[in-house]
Amino acid sequence: MNIASIIISLFVVLFAITIHEAAHGWAAYKLGDPTAFAMGRVTLNPLAHIDPIGTILLPVILVLMKVPPFGWAKPVPVNPRNLRNPRRDNLLISAAGPISNMLVAFLAFLVIILLKPLFVTKTEYFNLASGIFLILYSTIQINIILAVFNLIPIPPLDGSGVLMGLLSHEAAQKYEQLSPYGFFIILILLMTGILGSIIGVILGIVNFLLGLFL
Numbered sequence: 001m002n003i004a005s006i007i008i009s010l011f012v013v014l015f016a017i018t019i020h021e022a023a024h025g026w027a028a029y030k031l032g033d034p035t036a037f038a039m040g041r042v043t044l045n046p047l048a049h050i051d052p053i054g055t056i057l058l059p060v061i062l063v064l065m066k067v068p069p070f071g072w073a074k075p076v077p078v079n080p081r082n083l084r085n086p087r088r089d090n091l092l093i094s095a096a097g098p099i100s101n102m103l104v105a106f107l108a109f110l111v112i113i114l115l116k117p118l119f120v121t122k123t124e125y126f127n128l129a130s131g132i133f134l135i136l137y138s139t140i141q142i143n144i145i146l147a148v149f150n151l152i153p154i155p156p157l158d159g160s161g162v163l164m165g166l167l168s169h170e171a172a173q174k175y176e177q178l179s180p181y182g183f184f185i186i187l188i189l190l191m192t193g194i195l196g197s198i199i200g201v202i203l204g205i206v207n208f209l210l211g212l213f214l
Contacts, residue, residue: 005134
């Protein structure tokens with residue numbers, strides 16, 4: 001990866017994480033909990049969401065390892081007491097982050113399709129077109145990875161909040177006991193390559209879909 005690719009990847013990661021966290025806060029606010037809004041977390045200002053390890057250190061390490069980067073931000077605070085239907089609303093709040101990333105990826109995909117003539121024709125603007133394509137492709141790639149990663153049903157990832165909203169009350173209570181071990185499970189998935197394999201499959205699908213249209 002050249003320096004331009006590294007900068008673009010890190011910028012897109014920061015943008016994707018910011019969108020993700022702002023979506024959580026916005027969903028909570030719309031469902032009756034103003035906690036995140038009052039703390040300034042319903043914003044597209046990345047400074048409000050940055051976690052030193054998940055937003056900066058991990059993405060930088062992954063980029064330098066030539067691995068598609070992902071990460072996390074400071075958790076958005078939610079007070080269940082303010083929610084009208086805590087179980088249902090927590091599911092919706094958890095899902096809002098990954099859904100926002102999928103929407104961003106889809107919009108970037110549409111832009112690539114609309115600008116297809118610019119990308120496949122070598123004109124005097126070819127270098128500019130290549131840069132635009134790299135930004136859009138990175139936006140698709142990183143947002144999809146972030147969405148899929150967060151939908152894994154392991155605490156504290158968003159997928160655990162979605163799953164708890166679907167389980168019965170008794171099953172959700174038992175599942176919540178997994179929370180103290182969630183980080184270690186994620187670490188094992190990362191170190192054993194299982195998480196990398198999942199990401200590889202997702203990227204293969206993204207590249208296949210792009211290949212159908214370009």
